[in-house]
Amino acid sequence: AQSVSQHNHHVILSEAASLELGCNYSYGGTVNLFWYVQYPGQHLQLLLKYFSGDPLVKGIKGFEAEFIKSKFSFNLRKPSVQWSDTAEYFCAVNHNAGNMLTFGGGTRLMVKP
Amino acid sequence: GAVVSQHPSWVICKSGTSVKIECRSLDFQATTMFWYRQFPKQSLMLMATSNEGSKATYEQGVEKDKFLINHASLTLSTLTVTSAHPEDSSFYICSAAPLGRTNTEAFFGQGTRLTVV
Numbered sequence A: 001a002q003s004v005s006q007h008n009h010h011v012i013l014s015e016a017a018s019l020e021l022g023c024n025y026s027y028g029g030t031v032n033l034f035w036y037v038q039y040p041g042q043h044l045q046l047l048l049k050y051f052s053g054d055p056l057v058k059g060i061k062g063f064e065a066e067f068i069k070s071k072f073s074f075n076l077r078k079p080s081v082q083w084s085d086t087a088e089y090f091c092a093v094n095h096n097a098g099n100m101l102t103f104g105g106g107t108r109l110m111v112k113p
Numbered sequence B: 001g002a003v004v005s006q007h008p009s010w011v012i013c014k015s016g017t018s019v020k021i022e023c024r025s026l027d028f029q030a031t032t033m034f035w036y037r038q039f040p041k042q043s044l045m046l047m048a049t050s051n052e053g054s055k056a057t058y059e060q061g062v063e064k065d066k067f068l069i070n071h072a073s074l075t076l077s078t079l080t081v082t083s084a085h086p087e088d089s090s091f092y093i094c095s096a097a098p099l100g101r102t103n104t105e106a107f108f109g110q111g112t113r114l115t116v117v
Helices: none
Strands: A010-014 A019-021 A034-036 A045-050 A057-060 A062-068 A074-079 A087-094 A105-111 B004-007 B012-013 B019-025 B030-036 B044-051 B067-071 B076-081 B090-096 B112-116
Touching: A010 A019, A034 A062, A034 A074, A045 A057, A045 A074, A074 A087, A105 B067, B004 B076, B004 B090, B012 B019, B012 B067, B019 B030, B019 B090, B019 B112, B030 B067, B044 B067, B044 B076, B044 B090, B076 B090
Parallel strands: A010 A105, B012 B112
Antiparallel strands: A019 A074, A034 A045, A034 A087, A057 A062, A062 A074, A087 A105, B004 B019, B019 B076, B030 B044, B030 B090, B067 B076, B090 B112
């Protein structure tokens, strides 16, 4: 079965610091990749997605992610975080057309003002 | 964007009672919806795939008689937690993707926080 690993469970940064959250998956075939964010008390929101094409994907709120097929990775980055980026971030993968997602364990980000 | 609505947002029930959670796609149709469960400080775990007009597909370890799923129409799936116990307390989230669209992400409901006392 496929699995998704997020290496950082908790990250604490100061405002303006750069962010990189790791995500690796285990499935060897064609995959669709997603990053979702969950702000406190809110539902999941899509940050960005990769289906095909340019492996560097730009999402909302200044986030981007790079798909490196050889490393089975889809790391999330943001050059300069803000206090409002405090949230939990989930990497997710699906490898079928049914939109069933396998989620990573999540990374809780806290940005200090 | 597409909207998925869950109801209720939170519910408290007594141990032994049943609770029904609704998941509606408001502006699109979906033959398939997914039910996830999220424990505190943990990730989302897929419980089951809800299929319109047929039986749900449950993930390993999920009791189908405990978590009854009905997908009666292309816009509504329900999850009923039967004979709830405190260990069923959790955050339940549904998702759906628009019928007939390829390369689209799933849209999530706002979740239902169930507390069994």
